[in-house]
Amino acid sequence: MAEFLGTAILFLLGGGVNAGVSLHKNYFHQGSWLAICVGWGIAVAMAIYAVGDISGSHINPAVTLGFALTGAFEWAKVPGYMLAQLLGAMAGATLVWLHYLPHWKATENTATKRSVFCTSPAIPAPFANLFSEIFGTFILLFALSFLGLNDFTEGLNPLVIGLLVCMIGLSLGGTTGFAINPARDLGPRFIHFLLPIAGKGTSGWNYSWIPIVGPFLGGALGTLSYQAIFNQNIIPALYPCLLAVVVLTGLAIRAENSSLKTP
Numbered sequence: 001m002a003e004f005l006g007t008a009i010l011f012l013l014g015g016g017v018n019a020g021v022s023l024h025k026n027y028f029h030q031g032s033w034l035a036i037c038v039g040w041g042i043a044v045a046m047a048i049y050a051v052g053d054i055s056g057s058h059i060n061p062a063v064t065l066g067f068a069l070t071g072a073f074e075w076a077k078v079p080g081y082m083l084a085q086l087l088g089a090m091a092g093a094t095l096v097w098l099h100y101l102p103h104w105k106a107t108e109n110t111a112t113k114r115s116v117f118c119t120s121p122a123i124p125a126p127f128a129n130l131f132s133e134i135f136g137t138f139i140l141l142f143a144l145s146f147l148g149l150n151d152f153t154e155g156l157n158p159l160v161i162g163l164l165v166c167m168i169g170l171s172l173g174g175t176t177g178f179a180i181n182p183a184r185d186l187g188p189r190f191i192h193f194l195l196p197i198a199g200k201g202t203s204g205w206n207y208s209w210i211p212i213v214g215p216f217l218g219g220a221l222g223t224l225s226y227q228a229i230f231n232q233n234i235i236p237a238l239y240p241c242l243l244a245v246v247v248l249t250g251l252a253i254r255a256e257n258s259s260l261k262t263p
Contacts, residue, residue: 011092041166062219089187110201119177127252133214141222179211
């Protein structure tokens with residue numbers, strides 16, 4: 001229940017910023033990318049404050065998987081945590097839809113409406129987009145691993161993690177919208193598909209696998225790399241993750257080079 005509530009809070013506040021920036025005829029319309037990044041960072045911090053002392057406030061399946069791979073979290077709890085996170089994101093997305101109910105009809109562009117719920121690439125390039133999600137989530141989990149070794153003033157940890165998410169958005173998020181969280185993208189995408197949103201268009205299912213596969217792979221690589229570098233603990237799962245990233249990077253470069261040759 002804590003993971004459900006934490007992820008619901010995360011998307012209610014973060015998705016609410018998306019809606020304010022994107023939807024027409026509200027006072028925050030056409031806000032900046034900075035506002036979105038800061039808003040999501042604060043949303044993460046508030047979710048951790050809300051439920052961190054109950055569940056650890058993973059609020060992200062990539063975090064749950066990354067910790068489980070290193071032995072820091074029990075595998076038996078992984079399915080329940082991930083299901084709760086998915087359902088929580090769906091609940092938060094539903095509340096955002098209700099809160100901005102008159103504004104969906106006032107907004108004509110279908111992609112703009114979808115962007116409130118889920119991510120999409122600035123430039124569609126599947127392998128490059130996948131690498132962006134892998135790298136952003138790698139930084140998230142790698143940083144979470146070393147932040148845990150620092151002694152902060154009591155109660156400051158959630159704000160530091162929120163600043164980390166904000167910084168990832170500002171530095172790396174402009175390519176894909178930095179999902180870095182499979183539940184945060186998939187759950188609201190389901191809600192966009194299910195709800196009677198005026199003129200909503202498609203839910204972008206052809207892209208939906210990237211903000212799922214990318215964060216899972218990047219998160220796993222982040223925690224496993226930290227263990228290998230700082231603790232000299234090489235967990236076997238590190239090798240297939242590294243191989244996958246190398247292959248995907250090569251495919252991204254090849255695809256980009258092919259596009260440059262196209263007249």
